[in-house]
Amino acid sequence: MERGSFLKRRGDFAQDSSQKSAKKNNGDAPGGKKMSFAEKMMAKMGHVQGQGLGKEGSGIINPISVQLRPTGVGLGAVKEKTAQAKAEERRAAERRGEVYEDSEEEERQARKRRAKIKKDAGISSGTSTPGGSARVKQKYAVQDLENSGVHVPQGLKEILDATGKETKLLTSTVGLMRSGDVPTNANTKIAERARRDLEAYAEGFNALNEEEFTIQAQETQIQRELDILQSDLLRRDEVITACKELEGEDQWDIVISKLETLCIEHPTEVQSSEVVVAAIHPLFRKEMSDWDPLQDVLEPIAAYIRRVVPHLDADSQSAQVAKAQSGLLHAFAPAKSRKKQTSAYESLIYLYWLPKVRSAIVNDSEFTQHPFHLTSLLETWQPIIPKFVYRNIIDTVVKKLSAIVQQWNARKALKHRNAESLVDDLIPWLPLLPPDQADPTSASGLLSDAKRKFRALLDTADLDRGARVNLEKFRPLVGTRLYDRMLVNHLLPRLASVLKTEFEVNPAEQDLQPLKQVLAYTPRFKLEVMGELISAHFFPKFLSTLHLWLTSDGVDLSEVGAWYQWWREQLAQFNDLSVVSNKWDKALEMINAALDLGDRAKTDLPFPQAEPDPSMPGTPQPSTEMPKEAQSAQKPVEELTFKDIVEAFCAEEDLLMIPMREAHDATGLPLHRITASATGRGGVVVYMKGDVLYAQNKKEKSVWEPVGLEDGLVRRAEGK
Incomplete structure (x- = not known):
């Protein structure tokens, strides 16, 4: 038994070794070379050796090589781009069908082109460094110099040798000006010195000609600039003259007309806020000194300013350059040193207009009595005042209105019969409120607070007093959809609770006050919703009382019929609704059944089938065809804790x-x-x-x- 187990284990070992060898062979490269772990992983992901990375093989083929820079050597000392990087760029260009251009190759070609140009001009590219050839100066011929206008002295045309016993002519000037033509019996040093002097003389003459040309070009440019400056001075003189004519003017129409003419005729010099503001500043300050924003909108003044507003934001060319330079300096300045600067017009509105309006809003105790006047004021001035000033005013208004909303109390408002005052205070400002304050569905904001106040009114207000409140005026504050939903969720359950707990059907002594209290809110809801409310909470009590009357001793069916007809008249506005007419039909069927049964009605008249009580667990949900508001009317009324x-x-x-x-x-x-x-x-x-x-x-x-x-x-x- 032990030998068998040994053979079995030996067989297992043999099988494992064969599997290992198979796996080893499968992991080798096609050429028999053993693959590394990374190569095996790459092969599993579909990579083919010799191709680039990526799904389409567009990536690199070889690993990224590193070009080391010697220690202490800066940028540019060695070529940073490796041969592998160049090869990858060339392969990528070939894949795109483009011709690869190397920046070093371009530089090499440019050097060849420059060398060719120097060679054609007769200038060597060598330098004075060791191993390089000396720069070859240009050769001049005397005849060519004289033809170009250079006066060659006679002493340089003929050179005499006075070193010997006899004075003799060494050579002609033509020979002297060409290297290698000096006679063998001449004094070589004298000839070389004469040639060098003549070449220096010619080069100096050429330099003077070039300098003369440069000076003429500079003179032309300076004259052009002088002409431009002279023209600018003339125009500025005209502007100064026109501005002086504005001094002392106290009529808005004259000042604005002259400013418009000035801005049109001299747009470059006058289109800046400083000139316009300087002209209107005395008049504007005078208007603001005794201005009451709650009494006058100053629409004529706003109309005058609106005419020159297009010229307030445009600056002259010099101002634009200065602004660009200051913007560049501002970009590199420390963050703490940056300051926002207002324009002259913004400062004018901020110093004179803003304090007047803000004081009228904050300090006036009769703020709520002038809403339409203040809104008209802001609508008139909004297009011509800076945005930050307008935001400041709106923020002030929002704070004032928020304080009014917070102080408004539903119980006290109903007690003093001014529950609608909240709406009257907020409605005029709705078009001017910012989006974050005008959204009643947000977590915070002015209308969000107003929505909570309206909800408190629906939840806690006395129903008799609340019936006298025009709730429809709250609709613009919370929106139509939210208004209807709040009535259904907060007011309708309270009405259902009144019918369920306070109202009783009693033919002997009928108290209609709870029913009238509920019916007073009929205009607040759709007629179908109130019909469902009556059907759910009135008719069960009515049918139960009717059955009790029909099965009692000595019942007078004529009295029952008159009572039935009286109730139909009380609820006549709902009788055309199917949900109500069906209940009247059931009551009439019960009366007819009692007539048919006669005396047996006491025992055989069936009790009216009970409607499902929505407050009981397991009650079927209302039909999906029923309106959502009507379904809410049949929901269980939650008792207040x-x-x-x-x-x-x-x-x-x-x-x-x-x-x-x-x-x-x-x-x-x-x-x-x-x-x-x-x-x-x-x-x-x-x-x-x-x-x-x-x-x-x-x-x-x-x-x-x-x-x-x-x-x-x-x-x-x-x-x-």
């Missing part, structure tokens, strides 16, 4: 109720902090037990005392 009442009170008083995630030591009830601080600190710590609110004593932390939802709690939350 004492915590909901406290939260509503805090919302009305602009207080925060924050859970502390701690429990009261004695009762184990959760603690909350009620505070007026936006940071969530300070205020008073409370807990709720039943319908009583207990607050912690500020001095003795272990003492808890009951408090009411009144001004005392508000003062403690504010830290007073």
